[in-house]
Amino acid sequence: MRRVGRNLRQTPVLCSAAIGTVAVALMIIGFFAIVVINVQQVAQQWSREIQVVAYFDKVPDTHKVQQWKTKLEAMAEIERVQFVSRDDAFKRFKKRLGADADLLEGVGTDFLPASLEIVLFKDNQNKLGVESVVQQLKQIPELADVSYEPEWLERFDAFVGLLKVAGIVFGGFLLFAALFIVANTIKLTLYARREEIEIMTLVGGTPLFIKMPFLIEGALQGIVGGLLALVGVWMVFTLVLQEGLYGILIVTGTDGILFLTPPQQWGMVFCGLILGLTGSVLSLRKFVRI
Amino acid sequence: MIQLYNVCMSYQKEATALQEFSLKVPKGDFLYLTGPSGAGKSTLLKLLYGAVKPTRGQILINGMNITRMRSWRIPMLRRKLGIVFQDFKLISTRTLFENVAFPLEMQGKKRYEISNKVYQALKHVGLQGKLNRFPLQLSGGEQQRAAIARALVTDPLILLADEPTGNLDDEVTCEIMELFKGANARGTTVLLATHNREIIRRYPRRIVALDKGRLVDDHTP
Numbered sequence: 001m002r003r004v005g006r007n008l009r010q011t012p013v014l015c016s017a018a019i020g021t022v023a024v025a026l027m028i029i030g031f032f033a034i035v036v037i038n039v040q041q042v043a044q045q046w047s048r049e050i051q052v053v054a055y056f057d058k059v060p061d062t063h064k065v066q067q068w069k070t071k072l073e074a075m076a077e078i079e080r081v082q083f084v085s086r087d088d089a090f091k092r093f094k095k096r097l098g099a100d101a102d103l104l105e106g107v108g109t110d111f112l113p114a115s116l117e118i119v120l121f122k123d124n125q126n127k128l129g130v131e132s133v134v135q136q137l138k139q140i141p142e143l144a145d146v147s148y149e150p151e152w153l154e155r156f157d158a159f160v161g162l163l164k165v166a167g168i169v170f171g172g173f174l175l176f177a178a179l180f181i182v183a184n185t186i187k188l189t190l191y192a193r194r195e196e197i198e199i200m201t202l203v204g205g206t207p208l209f210i211k212m213p214f215l216i217e218g219a220l221q222g223i224v225g226g227l228l229a230l231v232g233v234w235m236v237f238t239l240v241l242q243e244g245l246y247g248i249l250i251v252t253g254t255d256g257i258l259f260l261t262p263p264q265q266w267g268m269v270f271c272g273l274i275l276g277l278t279g280s281v282l283s284l285r286k287f288v289r290i
Numbered sequence: 291m292i293q294l295y296n297v298c299m300s301y302q303k304e305a306t307a308l309q310e311f312s313l314k315v316p317k318g319d320f321l322y323l324t325g326p327s328g329a330g331k332s333t334l335l336k337l338l339y340g341a342v343k344p345t346r347g348q349i350l351i352n353g354m355n356i357t358r359m360r361s362w363r364i365p366m367l368r369r370k371l372g373i374v375f376q377d378f379k380l381i382s383t384r385t386l387f388e389n390v391a392f393p394l395e396m397q398g399k400k401r402y403e404i405s406n407k408v409y410q411a412l413k414h415v416g417l418q419g420k421l422n423r424f425p426l427q428l429s430g431g432e433q434q435r436a437a438i439a440r441a442l443v444t445d446p447l448i449l450l451a452d453e454p455t456g457n458l459d460d461e462v463t464c465e466i467m468e469l470f471k472g473a474n475a476r477g478t479t480v481l482l483a484t485h486n487r488e489i490i491r492r493y494p495r496r497i498v499a500l501d502k503g504r505l506v507d508d509h510t511p
Contacts, residue, residue: 010383196381202339203393203440204369207362 004213004220007193014189015221018279021185022225022272023232025178029171030233030268031241033260036167038245042254043160051120052130054137055113057144059086068116068140077124077133082117086110113144127157175271182279186218190287197287210288215280222276226269233268234259291317291448291479292338297347299333299503307333308503311347315481317447320474322490323483325500331483334500335450338481339371340364352447369397372441372478376453378433380425380440386412387421390440397444411443412436415469431462438469442478449473451482455489467493 008015060068065083072081084092089112094101118137120129130148137146190197200210237259245257260268292315299308308330315321323331336342337349340356349356356367380389390411394404412418415435425433434454441449451470455463467489474480484490490497499507 195379196383199379199381199392200396201365202368202373202379203396204365204367204444205396206365209396 001216004216007213007217008220011189011192014185014192015217018182018185018189018218018221018276019225019228021181022178022222022275023228025174025181025275026226026229026268026272027232027236029174029178029271030229030260031236032170032174033264034233034237034241034258035245036163037258037260037264038249038254039163041258042249043156043163045254052118052133052137053147054116054118054140054143055145055147056115056142057113058142059114060142064142065116072116072118072137075133075136077120077129079119079121082119084115084117086112086114089113089115127154175275179275179278179282182222182275183282186214186221186276186279187283187286189217190214190283194287201288207288211280211284214284215277218276218280219273220276222272222274222279223269224272225276226272229272230265230268291315291319291352292481293348293350294337295348297337297344297349299330299337299342299344306503308337308344311500311503311505313498313505313508315479317479318474318477319496320470320480321482321496321498323481323498323500324485324490325506326485328502329500330503331485331500332452333503335373335452335481335483338448338450339373340367365396369393369444370447372444372446372449372473374434374437374441374449374451374454376456378425378430378437380433380437382425385422385424386417386428386436389425389436390443393440393444407443408439411439414442414472415439429462430457431459431465434458434462434466435469438466438473442473446478448479448481451480453484454482455484455486460488463489464492 069081069083072078087109090104090109093112094104097103118133120133123129124133134146134148137143197210242257242259246254249257292313294311294313297308297311298306299311300306311330311334323334325331333342337344338351338356340359344357347357351367352370354367356364359367380386381392384392387408390408391404394407399407409418409421412421415438417432417435417439420428420432425436428436434457438454441451449470454470455466458466463486470480470482471493494511496510497507498505
């Protein structure tokens, strides 16, 4: 640790450059993560709205409704089933019309069909899950129509898939770019000390003894860079990003903008450590040769 | 102490640095490796401290066959050697004390032991008053004396010197040669590569002459 301290004091500029590189790289990844997390949150909210509605031709009796409810709720894909009577449907419609509810004056309360609203489990809230349920519903002859908006489902599935792929590709690319920059910055610090490394090997320093301070140094730089990135992301989030993202996502009906969770924050610092350490390992391979 | 048997060394297919080179150096010997530039003097020294491996042949140092030595054991070999270069190879950002302490730090010695040994080594070369100076604040002769102190601080079995007086004037050269003589008198085997005939004349010792990688002469005047 004494040698690490001395090394850091001797090359403050290069050391700061390495820390700065880690910090900037992780800040970019942090911003991207916040955007992805919030868009995913919106996607989750949307997915909660995915449901199947089965309309009845004629009003069924209470006993039969209860029978169907029990039968449907026994299905693996279905979380709960709610019966909506003609009256309930009318009341909902009236409420939704709000100030224009007077349009319904003179219209009977039984013009809307009774229905079963079926909510699927989270894992089945996709095209495949919905279609499987619809297939089974269509076998009940009393049901006139089953509504499940297949096109919207397809688009939703595609959007979630795209988001996942974009997250992996862009995040991976950013991490790789960060690693490349960090490794090269550390290589510069090693280049500045190549004379020292050469002499260490000539006077009998073992590779581990020579490499250890540089590895600790890389790890420390990574941790400091990760912490700085966290502080930076938090500051920019509080000052700009939170309001900016809310302004964009408000139309989607989001509850609020999320910051990184504590495990994600630790993950960011850990990522800094791994970046610094890997950067040092990659660079040392070339410089320490016995 | 040192035995070389039919050692061949070539950096590329065409350029052969050493050819069928054999030599025996008993413990406590002092010998000059001499010859024109490109004769193979530096290559021979590099082979002895394990910086390069021979293409063919065997090299034994203190009973260890270093041609078969795994790379992780090379540092252990170097701890038994002291090496002095023409360009001193001192770390410019470290004080004289820190430079000389370096080999002892590598060996994991205790701090009080390091302080004691470094002070003695610097006193021996007459630099005890300049412990906290940096190499660039010293003259060439002083830097080479510091490099010798670093090479001798571990009490090595063998001292290898590659043109140690190449950059120094006559007066300083004599001071440096006295230090090598002293180390040899205390039992260290010394191999000194030089093409300075004046040194060889003033300090006559066994001479091993090389030319184009071959041993051309081996005699003691």
